[in-house]
Amino acid sequence: MRTVRVETGGADKLQRVLGVFDENLSVIARELELYTRVEGTAICLEGEDPNVTVGEKVIESLLSVLDSGEEIDKSRLLYCIELAKEGHASDIEGVMQGVVAVSARGKPVKCKTVGQKEYVSAIRKNTITFGVGPAGTGKTYLAVCLAVASYKEKRVEKIILTRPAVEAGEKLGFLPGDLQTKVDPYLRPLYDALQEMFGQETYAKLMEKGAIEVAPLAYMRGRTLSDAFVILDEAQNATREQMKMFLTRLGEGSKMVVTGDLTQTDLPEGKTSGLKQAVTLLKDVEDIAVCTLTEKDVVRHPLVMKIVRMYERDSARRSKGEKR
Numbered sequence: 001m002r003t004v005r006v007e008t009g010g011a012d013k014l015q016r017v018l019g020v021f022d023e024n025l026s027v028i029a030r031e032l033e034l035y036t037r038v039e040g041t042a043i044c045l046e047g048e049d050p051n052v053t054v055g056e057k058v059i060e061s062l063l064s065v066l067d068s069g070e071e072i073d074k075s076r077l078l079y080c081i082e083l084a085k086e087g088h089a090s091d092i093e094g095v096m097q098g099v100v101a102v103s104a105r106g107k108p109v110k111c112k113t114v115g116q117k118e119y120v121s122a123i124r125k126n127t128i129t130f131g132v133g134p135a136g137t138g139k140t141y142l143a144v145c146l147a148v149a150s151y152k153e154k155r156v157e158k159i160i161l162t163r164p165a166v167e168a169g170e171k172l173g174f175l176p177g178d179l180q181t182k183v184d185p186y187l188r189p190l191y192d193a194l195q196e197m198f199g200q201e202t203y204a205k206l207m208e209k210g211a212i213e214v215a216p217l218a219y220m221r222g223r224t225l226s227d228a229f230v231i232l233d234e235a236q237n238a239t240r241e242q243m244k245m246f247l248t249r250l251g252e253g254s255k256m257v258v259t260g261d262l263t264q265t266d267l268p269e270g271k272t273s274g275l276k277q278a279v280t281l282l283k284d285v286e287d288i289a290v291c292t293l294t295e296k297d298v299v300r301h302p303l304v305m306k307i308v309r310m311y312e313r314d315s316a317r318r319s320k321g322e323k324r
Contacts, residue, residue, distance in 0.1 A: 003046040005039065006059040014041045016072060017062050024077055028058055031081050054081075057089035064093040070110065075299055079113060082296055088114070101145035104199030109145050115297035116142060122289035123257055128247070130235075130279055131259040133293025134312075139259040140233050144193040146257075147229040151211070156253070158211055158228040161190040162246075164237040165216040187214050190233060217242055226251030235260035235275040237267055243274025263315065 008014040018025050018038070025043065029036045032055050034047040045055040061080040062072055070076075083089050095117050099108040111117040116138055123129045123146050131139040147159045194212060195203045206212045217238060232238070232246055235258045243258075250256055260275045267273060283290045295309045 001046060002049045002052045003044060004052050004056050005042045005044050006056055007042045008059075008063060009041065011041055013063065013066055014038070014043070016066055017043070017059065019072065019077075023074075024062070024072060027074070027077055028055055028081065031078075032058070054084045054089075057084040061089045061092040068093075068097070068110075076112065079296065083114070100142060101149040101197060103197055104195075104202070109142075111142070112138070112299045113297040115291070115293045116299075119291040119293060120146065122291050123255070126287050126289040127254075128250070128256045128258070128282075128288045130275070130282075130288075130290045131257060131293065132262060132275070132279060132290065133297060134261055134263065134295060136298040137293040138297070138299055139293060140189060140231070141193050143231045143233075143257040143259060144190065145197060147231060148194070148197040150229045150255070156227055156229045156255070158213065159194075159206075160225060160228050160230045161187065161194075161212075161214045161233065162217050162220055162231070163187055163190070163233045164235070164242060165218070187216075190214055190231075217246060220246055220249050223249055224251040225249045225254050227253040228255075230254060230256045232256070232258045233260075236262050236265045236273045238274040239267065240272055240274045240277050243278050247278065263311065 008017055022038075025036050025038075028034065028045075032047070032051045034045050034051055034055050036046075036055075037044045043059055045052050045059075047055070058077075058080050061084065062077070065072055065076060065080070080089065080092055083091055091114050095111050095114055099110055100120055101109045103109060111120055115133070119129075119131055119139070120142055123131075123143065131143065133139055144161070147156075147161075150156045151159055191214065194214075198206065203212070207214075217232065228251070230249075235243065237260075238246065246258075247256070258275065258278070260273075262273060262276055265273050279290050282288050295312065
């Protein structure tokens, strides 16, 4: 058994690390099998030597989170524990550095995981970036934030957001209303992210003058997309033909981000996902990056991480069964 004392540096920091009713400390004790107590403004950890070492790193990581101006929520706490267990606790400090964009209300948007940091870096560095991973990893939201930042910095003249409208088979003519009304259900997550970053009034003006375009994938055919930041969301539902069509729309001065979750394909049985094929074909092409986010990068409710993990385990079991 070993005991270590970690000084937090003040009553305010101590309280923020402990959480409401010491909930954070209870999680650390449970996850790492430690006995914990508070002495003044310090946290004492007691247990097996390796677990105490991990616990110490977790507390230090949480203090770094607070120093960066962020707060500690349960998902961030669990992520710090995961990193510390893997010996990468120091990575959390680097994640918090740098602002991706600033929302309309002045709130800075920052990466929350190592995977997100790598994803944002890849988008900034490459002309085409594929972001592949489960729900809740921030693939689309971070891409929209970077698109807004690029527009505000006048590096692009237009933001184009598109998704395959799989449920309507890309044939939306039979639905009532104009194009905008028809595709709204498919594109709502993109609208929400844009409105948060620009503000409702500015967003409406940019939509009116055509600086922001949101349309189903089918409407990209025959165009050349120049001086634009283009995002293809839910790309796992694009066919191989649609993906090729989309990628070859790339024009001068443009950047493309393609996001999707290969475990949630809604294509008809027998149809191969264009995202899956593109990632395999293009992963080694210069100026194209493929970023794979995992359940560790989920930043929604902590239960989402557990749900994703259980489904991945089930898929792995099924794959082993099929091979046999």
